[in-house]
Amino acid sequence: xxxxxxxxxxxxxxxxxxxxxYSVICEEHFIPQKDVSCNDFGTGKAGYLLRIKDLxxxxxxxxxxxxxxxxxxxxxxICVLPNFDVENDTIKKAKISNSKVTCKDVTNYAGLKxxxxxxxxxxxKNILVCSNIQNQAGNVIEVCxxxxxxxxxxxxxxxxxxxx
Numbered sequence: 001x002x003x004x005x006x007x008x009x010x011x012x013x014x015x016x017x018x019x020x021x022y023s024v025i026c027e028e029h030f031i032p033q034k035d036v037s038c039n040d041f042g043t044g045k046a047g048y049l050l051r052i053k054d055l056x057x058x059x060x061x062x063x064x065x066x067x068x069x070x071x072x073x074x075x076x077x078i079c080v081l082p083n084f085d086v087e088n089d090t091i092k093k094a095k096i097s098n099s100k101v102t103c104k105d106v107t108n109y110a111g112l113k114x115x116x117x118x119x120x121x122x123x124x125k126n127i128l129v130c131s132n133i134q135n136q137a138g139n140v141i142e143v144c145x146x147x148x149x150x151x152x153x154x155x156x157x158x159x160x161x162x163x164x
Contacts, residue, residue: 024058026156028081036072038064046072048159050080056122058082060149063118079151080159091142096128099137103130111147119149 030048032040040046041055056064058079063071072078094109104114106128112119117130124141 024060024079024151025083026058026077026079026081026151026153027083028079028159029077029151029153029156030080030159031077032072032074034074035070037066037068037070038062038072039067040070040072041078042067048078048080050078053125057125059151060119060122062122064122065118077151077153077156079153079156082151090145092145093140094143095140096133096136096138099134101133101137103133106130106133106141110143112149123149 030046030050032046032048036046038052038055041048041050042052043049052064052067055078056062062078094106096106103117106120107114107117110120120141120143121128121130123143127139128136128141
């Protein structure tokens with residue numbers, strides 16, 4: 001009974017409009033040869049030069065809150081060239097309907113834990129900031145319909161280390 005009430009409460013807080021959108025489908029990926037930080041990509045020290053902003057948009061599961069911490073483990077696939085496929089209907093849009101919506105409401109709706117809010121913030125740069133969500137009523141954010149936030153590497157080609 002509680003779960004039905006909670007689902008209804010979240011639905012009442014978020015107005016959902018499903019539209020054809022895009023998901024991160026990776027065309028090219030890079031695999032670091034050692035543990036690296038987000039900043040290592042920003043400076044090219046990871047073996048591949050990629051702006052931190054782009055790194056987290058293409059790889060929303062990476063938490064770059066501490067850009068110098070070596071959180072990206074050796075051998076991890078990192079999407080470096082996405083294909084935003086408008087025919088791949090994997091994203092839905094959700095409108096933050098009022099100032100009573102919490103970050104927990106949004107992350108629960110998106111199939112994430114509250115401590116994974118950074119994933120939605122990564123996907124919705126400059127649109128969603130959980131620490132200030134009460135002032136974001138009216139903003140429309142994107143969430144994955146299937147609640148899977150991993151980039152799709154199924155047709156991705158590896159790119160090799162480039163000297164920058």
